[in-house]
Amino acid sequence: MDLKITEQADNLLKDNGVRTEEILDIIKNAESGGSKLVSKDGNTCIAKGASENLTIYAVYSATELLDVYTHKMNILGITGGEIKPVEYDDESDWVCAKCNEPALERNVDMAYLGVTRPGPGIVCPKCGEMYVSAGMAKSTLKTAEAILEEKRA
């Protein structure tokens, strides 16, 4: 798959400290192994990969890399340990491609520099794969990481 990387996407890669080969590898692995989220309309995918201390997400269409985001936090697991049924509608806009199962919006525990807290995640109820949305990673997690890193300054 030959993806177009626009100047904007290239800047995102640089901002996040991700190399082009790295993101292409992540997408290639997701495509071959099927571990990815697909939007319900089928047009957009999210693939996830990890480098040293960094979780990297690629949002892409069939032709183009649309977005790149990262978090340094480590996703430990579902808050509370298992996926229990809830009364409200918790279905996300995404489907786990491997299981063909709608992914759920559930809290996951994330840890960074000795502090563990829950935050909203996107979880496949079947295989248990956990993702974080772009909005969550770019705002909340990035800010919390910066606060915790301030302790070095």
Added chain:
Amino acid sequence: MEPIESIESLCPECLGKIDGIKYVEDGKVYIKKECPEHGSFTTLICEDVDHYLQMEECFDVNRSRARDSLTDIQKGCPFDCGLCPSHKQDTCLAVVEITDRCDMGCKYCFASSSMDKSLDPDMDTIRFMFETVKKCQNKPTCIQISGGEPTLRDDLAQIIRMGKEVGIDHIELNTNGCRIASDQDYFDSIASAGLDAIYLGFDGVSDDIYMQRTGKKLFDIKAEVINRCEKAGIGVVLVPLVAKNYNLHEVGKIIEFAGSRVPAVRGVHFQPVFYSGRAPSGREGRITILELLRQIEEQTGGQLKVENFTPSLMPHAHCGATCLAVIDNGGFLPLTNISLGAIKSASDVASKTKKSIMGRWKGSEKDNQDAQKEDTDKASCGDLIVKSSCCEKPLTQLTVKGSCCEKPIDEVIPKKNRLESGWADFIEKSMNSYLTISTMAFQDVWSYEKDRVENCCIHVVTRDGRFVPFCNYNMTDCDGRFLYRNAA
């Protein structure tokens, strides 16, 4: 006995310059020095050489010197203060003493203050001191009004107003709080004059402690000062002198109390007793930074550990330690840890310390006003400074930089995602509910190291317009005779 390094120090008897050695024995760090006339003196500096060295490793600042030296080198440090050209560090906090008088009569007092008939400096002299700070200190300018007890002066409000007129950015008041607690009109007048923060003597949470030092029951007075400052939006830093056989057993309770009064209380700044000026005879009360930190760890039930204290961004790795903690469900969640090591910092020690003084210790209401002001004059003071690729801003102003959004946090993090006790909640607490716990070990003639004082950034302004590093200014020989104070 394993030597670490040789040092230059002073003889406790004659205040003459003598050489000494810093060495390790049984894992502890000592200073030993010898005066040809008065013999040798040994002082314990740290109980654990590993911690001592770890603090050095973690300490890393870029220095900036004062804009100009005001005196020449003649006899060498510490005898040419003013600052002299050998001084390596710009002023971060200038102490301006507006009176020598004090009615408290404390058992411990590094200034040896009493209700004598000494003359207070007049307004012209104080203006000159302020102007000297304005001229010599790099921006932003920070002043602590001290004494004696500054609130004995009826014209304190005029003094503060004059400081602001001269253009001093931050003015804090070092006080025992008695007049503030008893005289609302007086407090209103200094608050409206532009006072930024109160540095409140606070040795404990029980009257028993205050009775020992002053013969007076003061706890209710201290609590009332905090109430009044809270209403006026003026930040309070609690400043306990700490000594063995005095209040060392209460440090945990002091921190707990401070946590319960956040955000009115912005910090606790422990000052281990140092033997300059007036103190009980013998030196049994002495404690090291590490001893204090161990007590804090024990008395907070391990919530704040020794490892959570990093070297303060102060003159020297061994001058102070700081911990920043979020108040979390009634407990403390420390944000600092020495094991994370040092990072290369772009800004110098004085400007960082000033940020800390101005931001973390200032009233929260004033933070907001200043944050707005900052937009226009681009001053860099603030509270939690978040360093990221491109922005260095107070947390309250932090915007999230991403591909598409540069918005205040409130807009970026939707309310529905603010899970209680989740990461969004953590961010909110970090912004609004945190406490700085710090300590500064001032030097006396027993612990004196020239290297530390040459890097000092807390300077007392003399009436003739010189700057003297705080520890030198208050340095006394073993009989209480000052090197600079009174003579200056």
